[in-house]
Amino acid sequence: MSKLKCICGHNIVDQTDFLSYKAEYFSDEDNELYYGKLTSFLEKLVKEPTQDREDQFADGRFTEKHSSRLALSDEINDFLAGLRMIFAHDMYECEQCGRLWIQPDPARNELVPYLPETNQRGILKSHRNSP
Numbered sequence: 001m002s003k004l005k006c007i008c009g010h011n012i013v014d015q016t017d018f019l020s021y022k023a024e025y026f027s028d029e030d031n032e033l034y035y036g037k038l039t040s041f042l043e044k045l046v047k048e049p050t051q052d053r054e055d056q057f058a059d060g061r062f063t064e065k066h067s068s069r070l071a072l073s074d075e076i077n078d079f080l081a082g083l084r085m086i087f088a089h090d091m092y093e094c095e096q097c098g099r100l101w102i103q104p105d106p107a108r109n110e111l112v113p114y115l116p117e118t119n120q121r122g123i124l125k126s127h128r129n130s131p
Contacts, residue, residue, distance in 0.1 A: 003015075004092065006096065007113060009096075010094050010097065012092050020125045021093045021095055021122075022090065023090075023093075023124040024084070024090060024091065025091055026088060026089070027087075030087050033087075034083060034087050038083065045072070085106065086106065089105075089106050092124075093121070093123060093124045097115070098119070098121045099115050100113065100114045100115075101113055101114075
């Protein structure tokens with residue numbers, strides 16, 4: 001999503017990183033499968049020699065052998081990004097009315113609104129000082 005017009009008329013814009021009104025959530029029902037895939041991936045990284053790991057990652061993902069020579073950090077990042085695409089739901093908070101826009105299905109670019117029953121706003125903001 002790049003822009004969403006809230007029911008109240010406010011434009012919610014998602015065109016950069018570190019948005020204070022955006023979050024992701026993972027369904028509790030997906031935790032076991034998510035962490036199972038993550039654990040299996042990490043176990044393979046620890047147990048298998050570098051060359052074997054490169055061959056494994058190249059299998060079915062790249063057409064040329066040399067393309068599989070990724071830095072370990074890139075391999076990890078690619079895997080985690082893939083998990084996020086499968087399991088993470090986006091959520092936005094309208095800064096004007098506080099309405100939450102929630103993605104019910106991570107595979108579909110569709111958001112549904114929920115209006116809060118209190119005046120509390122900024123619920124998706126980080127509690128850390130910096131990114």
